[in-house]
Structure formats: structure tokens, C-alpha cells
Amino acid sequence: MPKIEAVFFDLDGTLLDRNASVVKFIEDQYDRFWPELSLIDKQRYKSRFIELDARGYVWKDKVYRQLLKEFNIRDLTSDGLLEDYMMNFKHSCIAFPYLHEVLGDLRQMGIKLGLVSNGKTPFQMDNIKALGIEGYFDSILISEAVGYRKPDPRIFQRALDELGVLAAHSIFVGDHPENDVVAARNFGMIGIWKRDDYWEEAEADFIIEDLKSLLSIILEGAVFHERL
Secondary structure, eight states: OOOOOEEEEOSBTTTBOHHHHHHHHHHHHHHHTHHHHTTSOHHHHHHHHHHHHGGGTSOHHHHHHHHHHHTTOOSOOHHHHHHHHHHHGGGGOOBOTTHHHHHHHHHHTTOEEEEEEOSOHHHHHHHHHHHTOGGGOSEEEEHHHHTOOTTOHHHHHHHHHHHTOOGGGEEEEESOIIIIIIHHHHTTOEEEEEOOTTSSOOOOSEEESSTTHHHHHHHSHHHHHHHO
16 A cells, blocks of 8 residues: 555545434424424424435435425425525534544644535535534535536546645545445545445445544555455
8 A cells, every 4th residue: 555645535424424414404404493394293304304315315405395295384485495404504514433533633644635525515615614624624625616526537636636646645535335435446546435334335445434443544554455
């Protein structure tokens, strides 16, 4: 394993515990709109939102339109609920364990840090700031601002260019087997899968259960690499 000069991270499901954050948000949203939603069971509303959201791969305008239709909600609009989502999701952001510790240790090791996320720019930046991690990163790329999304190789090239590093000396850490791990490996980066039980497996150079395990891979990477 070559000397690592940079580590790039995905956001949702990697640094941000999106599943836990969505649960917190939708519970809080139900409470904010209780006068209009009180006739609907809170658990039903929460469960259906999570189903329609499809782990974030369905944008919320469609989610809210379907919710309003299914529950026959007449006193709210999808635009109003979407605006609430855009404005308030940041208050529900929950980090994975060891987030600040790991990012701080990587910085102390002299490793450059980048973040590459699909999504809408203001929304994702609000979430990054809510986690308190913006200052750790030398580069933050959001797909809406860049103009292309993972797994498009151009976003990986842009990330490398911004930090001035080679793919072979870089790690990409993500939860999505294809968009993050395989795409990064195809581009010549070392791909690390942060395990997500939604998928059974990923074609990764390394697999980690939590962020802290990343430090061992970097410090003892040559040993681990020989075992794969």
C-alpha cells in the first residue's frame, strides 16, 4: 500500500448517520405540524416517509406529494413540507461515532482531507456545518455545484486535482458499494467500504465497521494489504 497523502470521504451514511438523522427529523417534523397531522398515527407517518425516501435516493418533493395523497392531508402542501425539510434537517444531523476524533487524528498525521457528496449544495453544506466538520477539509465537492455525480469519474478527478494528489496515494471511504467504492477503485484510488447492512458486500480494498478502524488501516496498511 503506497504512502497515503489524502483521504476522501462520502457524507451520507459515512460521516453522517443518515438513518438516525432521518428518524429524528421526521419525528420532529410531525411534532411541528401536529395540528395538521394529529389524526395520522405518528409511527405510520414516520415509517411511510422512510419507505418513500428510499435512503435519500428519492427527492423529497415526490415523497411529500405521495404522503399528502396517501394520508389525504389537505391543510398542508408538499412545497411547505419540503421547505421545512430544507430548513430544519440540519438540526437533526447525527454523526457516526469517532467522527471528530478520526478527522483530527488524520489532520495531525499530515494527511489532506476531502469530502465528495452527491446532493444539493446548500442543503449538504448546512449538514456539514451542523456536524461541525467543515474546517477539517481541504476540499468539499457537492455534485450539484460540480455538475456531475458519483460514480462519474470526473468528480473523483476534480477532487484529486483540488488537493494535488495522485489517485494511487489516495483513499476513498464510502458506504455505497458502487457509487463510492467501486467507482473510486476504478479510478485508481484505494476503496474502503464503511459497512452498511443494507448491502451484503462490496468489492473493496478494505472494509471497516466504524471510522476509527480507518486509522489502523493507514498506520498498518501494508500489512493489511498483503492479506487481501
